[in-house]
Amino acid sequence: MxxxxxxxxxxxxxxxxxxxxxxxxxxxxxxxxxxxxxxxxxxxxxxxxxxxxxxxxxxxxxxxxxxxxxxxxxxxxxxxxxxxxxxxxxxxxxxxxxxxxxxxxxxxxxxxxxxxxxxxxxxxxxxxxxxxxxxxxxxxxxxxxxxxxxxxxxxxxxxxxxxxxxxxxxxxxxxxxxxxxxxxxxxxxxxxxxxxxxxxxxxxxxxxxxxxxxxxxxxxxxxxxxxxxxxxxxxxxxxxxxxxxxxxxxxxxxxxxxxxxxxxxxxxxxxxxxxxxxxxxxxxxxxxxxxxxxxxxxxxxTTIVSHHRADGEALFRSVVQNAHFYRELKRAEIPGFVDCWLPLYGHGFVGIVSVNKKFRGWGRQLLYKIFGIPFVAATINCLILVDDDIDPANLDEVIWALGTRVDPYRDVVITKPIAMYGLNPAASVRVKPPETSAEISLISRMLIDATLKAEEDGLQRKPPIPVKVRKEMVQTVEAKWKEYGFVE
Ligand SMILES: Cc1cc2nc3c(=O)[nH]c(=O)nc-3n(C[C@H](O)[C@H](O)[C@H](O)COP(=O)(O)O)c2cc1C
Ligand SMILES: [Mn+2]
Incomplete structure (x- = not known):
């Protein structure tokens, strides 16, 4: 090497x-x-x-x-x-x-x-x-x-x-x-x-x-x-x-x-x-x-630190932070945890977690559990929970969930300002407790339950069913793929 x-x-x-x-x-x-x-x-x-x-x-x-x-x-x-x-x-x-x-x-x-x-x-x-x-x-x-x-x-x-x-x-x-x-x-x-x-x-x-x-x-x-x-x-x-x-x-x-x-x-x-x-x-x-x-x-x-656009390699480096995020969530043993992602453009302040909900109506419960992880509480302004049919690293899919599975009044929790990591450009207040050598920010947090809802979440109609292909038919189609005339 x-x-x-x-x-x-x-x-x-x-x-x-x-x-x-x-x-x-x-x-x-x-x-x-x-x-x-x-x-x-x-x-x-x-x-x-x-x-x-x-x-x-x-x-x-x-x-x-x-x-x-x-x-x-x-x-x-x-x-x-x-x-x-x-x-x-x-x-x-x-x-x-x-x-x-x-x-x-x-x-x-x-x-x-x-x-x-x-x-x-x-x-x-x-x-x-x-x-x-x-x-x-x-x-x-x-x-x-x-x-x-x-x-x-x-x-x-x-x-x-x-x-x-x-x-x-x-x-x-x-x-x-x-x-x-x-x-x-x-x-x-x-x-x-x-x-x-x-x-x-x-x-x-x-x-x-x-x-x-x-x-x-x-x-x-x-x-x-x-x-x-x-x-x-x-x-x-x-x-x-x-x-x-x-x-x-x-x-x-x-x-x-x-x-x-x-x-x-x-x-x-x-x-x-x-x-x-x-x-x-x-x-x-x-x-x-x-x-x-x-x-x-x-x-x-040298490297240019300042912006996702300042240096292509910011993407590479964000992956290491994602490794840390994943390991912290895994260690916390969140029931039904599947995957998670810190999108590059969120600069560590936006976290997306996908879960396989064991019980209907458990999205909000899981959000609070995840928010209780010290790394999450210390760095994330906006935490988004999605079902496991959504890949948290695929922002198009995440936006689809936000657009179609969130009733904001029902599904968004906004906290009061809470202390967090100092370098937070969105925070209204930055203070320095006398006993530490660094400043902290005070900022509220937004927890969004973007999973599909059921009656247990307060839904007063039948839950919508996402459109999907069936596995068996995918296999049938794949077997016939070349016969249809497709090259690859
Ligand atoms: C280019 C670059 C610059 C960094 N600058 C700082 C910095 O100025 N202050 C800081 O606390 N972390 C900075 N970090 C992040 C730390 O290197 C990272 O959190 C690392 O895990 C710290 O090592 P430690 O866990 O042994 O303290 C930077 C990371 C990179 C890639
Ligand atoms: Mn170290």
Whole structure:
């Protein structure tokens, strides 16, 4: 399987999925706009290497996953095209097959390409790297595809992707939200009387490691071990850091080592976030850099986070969130649960669940049960329940259910405002409880029972019967298909 980001890019090039752009690129907004246009097209989008960035010698790599279903399989070293559901199910199977997880292997510095250049003290200068302002209203330069590696005595090693804004040539802010593992590690370090949390950020790695970096695992689970399962069972090769007690992937294009302060915060934002909006300025911990190592001619890997249209690969990434959603619902043992989906355009705020109702009149009951799952209560504004003849990932079918199975007064529950996850553009209020380091939103929720109703739901007429083909007749017709004169 893949040894490095370069190895993966070579594979993409061989398969016709890589475009090298030689024309000089003016700034980050130009890259954002190219990716927006590409995602608007919506298919066959190649990975991109911008070889000529004005003012920089280091090229930028973007769109490494894209929206092409054949390319998704390549990320896992598979040959066939993968549908979006197959992609989700593949990720779920690799999370659950723990025997495929492998402990990383430690190799020596002399063998590690990421140690080809080592910069310390005055040699450290983030402005030599093409970390740009991507969206027109961004208030700073953002690292978007950095994998932050941290360690805790109780929980072990963690890898996660969290946004970072450049403050200075050797300082960044890092978004350590308290509900993410890095935030939990930081708060724990503070409680233990430590002044900082050591951190190493790697940029430019094998697809498996990047995917592991945005997959929500349990806090004691090590994303590096999971990455091996996604990379054909090949363990990740690590090398010791220069200035912190951490190990980083030996194949990294760029590694930033340093310390996240438990007490120094700096204003950061706004930044065009994944919901498709810029939110207010916030305060995040300062990450002071003690060393940068990189390959001799490194690539700088970036992604545009801000919008489903900003980057084709947003679709690929949403699948990992869907794997998490599915596993949470499965674990909650909702009676009759069949399938679920978080549509890309809902940005995690709209959830659709299909069920096989064991009893007539149970739709509303199930809605409340699902809403009681912490992940759902923390993130979803609008929860839609459908019958199992509807595929929740097929939005045309979902709209059909909304149009034909919902009497709004009878079937929609609207709650009072309830606390939830902070980055919610629709919320009327954002507040910061004094005991947490992050803000929360207050927003009401809408629960829609879009299943077919019966008398038990208050229906005062006979339930309508959906039009369907009969299985036996489908088989008969299929057997005669060519005789009718159809080719396929
Ligand atoms: C491109 C990209 C950027 C992300 N930026 C952030 C971020 O700024 N803050 C955050 O809390 N999560 C961010 N995430 C989501 C986390 O990476 C994801 O929830 C991951 O599971 C966190 O790791 P953890 O579970 O070990 O904390 C981002 C994901 C991607 C793909
Ligand atoms: Mn984690």
């Amino acid at each position: 893949y040894e490095s980001l370069r190895d993966y890019l070579d594979k993409l090039e061989k398969e016709g999925y890589l475009l090298r752009i030689k024309k000089e690129i003016e700034n980050g907004e130009e890259i954002f706009t190219i990716l927006w246009k590409l995602a608007e097209k919506g298919k066959d989008d190649p990975a991109l290497i911008f070889e000529n960035i004005k003012g920089y010698t280091i090229p930028i790599v973007a769109n490494i996953f894209g929206s092409d279903s054949k390319r998704w399989a390549l990320a896992f070293g598979l040959k066939n095209t993968m549908s979006i559901k197959e992609l989700r199910n593949f990720v779920i199977s690799k999370i659950e097959q723990k025997n495929e997880w492998k402990k990383p292997i430690l190799i020596s510095s002399s063998e590690a390409p990421t140690k080809e250049v080592i910069l310390k003290g005055n040699e450290i200068d983030l402005f030599n790297f093409p970390i740009l302002e991507w969206h027109p209203n961004d208030n700073g330069r953002y690292v978007t595809y950095g994998l932050a590696i941290t360690k805790d005595e109780t929980y072990g090693v963690n890898v996660g992707i969290y946004r970072m804004m450049v403050l200075d040539r050797n300082k960044l802010t890092i978004m350590c939200s308290p509900y993410q593992h890095i935030g939990i590690y930081l708060e724990k370090a503070k409680k233990e009387g430590k002044k900082y949390l050591e951190c190493a950020v790697t940029i430019g790695n094998i697809p498996a490691l990047i995917i592991a970096g945005f997959t929500k695992l349990k806090i004691r689970e090590n994303e590096m071990e999971f990455a091996a399962a996604l990379n054909g069972g090949q363990p990740v090769k690590l090398v010791k850091c220069e200035t912190v007690n951490l190990e980083v992937p030996a194949d990294s294009e760029i590694v930033i080592e340093g310390r996240i302060s438990v007490e120094n915060f700096a204003p950061e934002g706004t930044f065009g976030e994944y919901m498709g909006y810029h939110e207010e300025k916030m305060e995040y911990p300062v990450f002071e850099i003690s060393c940068i190592t990189h390959r001799r001619n490194p690539f700088y890997l």
